[in-house]
Amino acid sequence: MKTFKxxxxxxxxxxFFIHSAFAQVSAQKPNIIYIYxxxxxxxxxxxxxxxxxxxxxxxxxxxxxxRFTQHxxxxxxxxxxxxxxxxxxxxxxxxxxxxxxxxxxPDSLEGGQMPLPENTFTIPKMxxxxxxxxxxxGKWGLGMTNTxxxxxxxxxxxxxxxLDQKQSHNFYPSHLWENDKWDPLDNPLxxxxxxxxxxxxxxxxxxxxxxxxxxxxRMTRKALGFIGKNKNKPFFLxxxxxxxxxxLQAPVDYVNLxxxxxxxxxxxxxxxxxxxxxxxxxxxxxxxxxDAQVGIIMEEIKKxxxxxxxxxxxxxxxxxxxxxxxxxxxxxxxxxxxxxKMDVFEGGLREPFIARWPGKIKPxxxxxxxxxQYDMLATFAALTQQKVEHTDGISLLPELLGKTRExxxxxxxxxxxxxxxxxxxxxxxxxxxxxxxxxxxKDKQWMLFDLKKDEFEKxxxxxxxxxxxxxxEAIVKKEHQHAHIKEWEFIDPKIDVRNIKx
Numbered sequence: 451m452k453t454f455k456x457x458x459x460x461x462x463x464x465x466f467f468i469h470s471a472f473a474q475v476s477a478q479k480p481n482i483i484y485i486y487x488x489x490x491x492x493x494x495x496x497x498x499x500x501x502x503x504x505x506x507x508x509x510x511x512x513x514x515x516x517r518f519t520q521h522x523x524x525x526x527x528x529x530x531x532x533x534x535x536x537x538x539x540x541x542x543x544x545x546x547x548x549x550x551x552x553x554x555x556p557d558s559l560e561g562g563q564m565p566l567p568e569n570t571f572t573i574p575k576m577x578x579x580x581x582x583x584x585x586x587x588g589k590w591g592l593g594m595t596n597t598x599x600x601x602x603x604x605x606x607x608x609x610x611x612x613l614d615q616k617q618s619h620n621f622y623p624s625h626l627w628e629n630d631k632w633d634p635l636d637n638p639l640x641x642x643x644x645x646x647x648x649x650x651x652x653x654x655x656x657x658x659x660x661x662x663x664x665x666x667x668r669m670t671r672k673a674l675g676f677i678g679k680n681k682n683k684p685f686f687l688x689x690x691x692x693x694x695x696x697x698l699q700a701p702v703d704y705v706n707l708x709x710x711x712x713x714x715x716x717x718x719x720x721x722x723x724x725x726x727x728x729x730x731x732x733x734x735x736x737x738x739x740x741d742a743q744v745g746i747i748m749e750e751i752k753k754x755x756x757x758x759x760x761x762x763x764x765x766x767x768x769x770x771x772x773x774x775x776x777x778x779x780x781x782x783x784x785x786x787x788x789x790x791k792m793d794v795f796e797g798g799l800r801e802p803f804i805a806r807w808p809g810k811i812k813p814x815x816x817x818x819x820x821x822x823q824y825d826m827l828a829t830f831a832a833l834t835q836q837k838v839e840h841t842d843g844i845s846l847l848p849e850l851l852g853k854t855r856e857x858x859x860x861x862x863x864x865x866x867x868x869x870x871x872x873x874x875x876x877x878x879x880x881x882x883x884x885x886x887x888x889x890x891x892k893d894k895q896w897m898l899f900d901l902k903k904d905e906f907e908k909x910x911x912x913x914x915x916x917x918x919x920x921x922x923e924a925i926v927k928k929e930h931q932h933a934h935i936k937e938w939e940f941i942d943p944k945i946d947v948r949n950i951k952x
Contacts, residue, residue, distance in 0.1 A: 503596025565599025696774025
């Protein structure tokens with residue numbers, strides 16, 4: 451009789467437990483992997499029109515997901531772009547607005563960049579509130595271990611990679627950081643900013659810049675370890691790889707894929723960074739290597755049975771660089787867009803953005819939604835059923851899920867960049883305003899472009915649209931908050947540098 455009662459109880463309770471299990475599974479939050487390239491141009495992937503560099507894995511990711519054509523970084527240079535990505539703020543509100551370097555290049559002078567302050571609300575902190583385990587593998591650039599900007603103090607449970615972005619100029623470093631400790635690599639000390647004499651350089655001289663342990667390989671192994679360790683619970687993995695930022699350094703096997711395909715001459719370091727005997731081949735190799743790492747991550751997710759429960763995203767921090775032996779014209783890196791890294795023209799700001807989530811994001815789709823990387827915090831909040839305030843972004847989740855009627859639109863995107871003379875840009879619908887050299891010329895006129903007719907920003911039509919320019923001026927007044935250091939306050943400085951007499 452007792453056994454019968456137990457069986458009867460189990461039969462009655464079974465639907466409840468089945469429903470509870472189903473509810474638990476359906477409510478389980480997806481894993482999030484955000485992969486971030488470094489100085490990658492808008493057209494440096496095959497799925498964005500690249501003809502000379504092979505990127506089969508990212509092209510496959512685009513075929514299996516959604517490719518955005520009007521997606522922007524938050525600002526056109528490294529550290530502030532990463533700050534704005536992590537905090538959901540644009541350039542007028544962000545705590546970090548430029549590359550503010552501390553320390554020097556040698557290991558003994560490793561000092562990092564201006565750190566994020568305490569109590570900063572970041573993506574990983576938000577996701578931890580939702581029960582996520584958080585990891586970052588790659589380049590941080592927002593503070594060293596002994597500062598408030600330490601990634602372990604900014605919401606990450608695990609970190610591996612470069613803390614100081616100056617150290618990341620060398621892809622064969624003496625060490626990387628694992629949490630708050632050095633992880634030594636089997637490489638000699640290399641001064642990547644040592645220039646060669648073009649009249650005397652030998653193969654051995656070029657070999658000086660090649661080590662044994664490639665940082666990108668270590669990063670991928672650590673990323674796989676993080677995924678494997680956390681496969682049974684929701685995780686967020688931020689993967690800011692350092693390719694294709696100079697120095698021009700890549701594993702020999704990848705360089706050999708391109709050697710002989712291009713007419714190229716050695717680069718001797720005359721524009722900074724490591725010399726390279728095959729600069730075009732090495733640059734292409736760095737992008738193909740990065741593509742291969744994306745493929746490895748995707749295959750691991752599939753092997754672990756997490757494919758349908760993981761959203762993977764890919765973008766870059768800013769446009770193509772202008773030095774270190776990189777030839778953006780040879781590779782058509784911007785696809786004809788005007789400007790490069792450190793410019794607020796399209797070539798410095800517009801970035802590839804690919805998102806893949808099997809069963810949720812429709813394969814082979816293209817989005818023309820105007821969006822920015824400071825939208826990621828709001829997007830991840832919606833993805834994890836959280837409400838956020840004090841962000842400049844909007845959630846892109848409806849667009850990703852094909853619910854375009856529910857998708858909020860930006861009234862405008864605002865860009866404020868204090869370096870290279872002080873620059874402003876606003877994207878409002880098809881209108882794009884650009885204002886340069888603001889620091890020295892407060893009365894500098896706006897340039898205005900109709901991107902629908904003039905994607906390459908060649909025809910300034912500001913004189914015919916005083917009403918639009920007036921709107922831009924009002925937007926600047928609304929969106930600009932004073933920077934906390936004078937080097938970044940170029941819009942409303944308390945001291946007019948033009949009137950200082952030395």
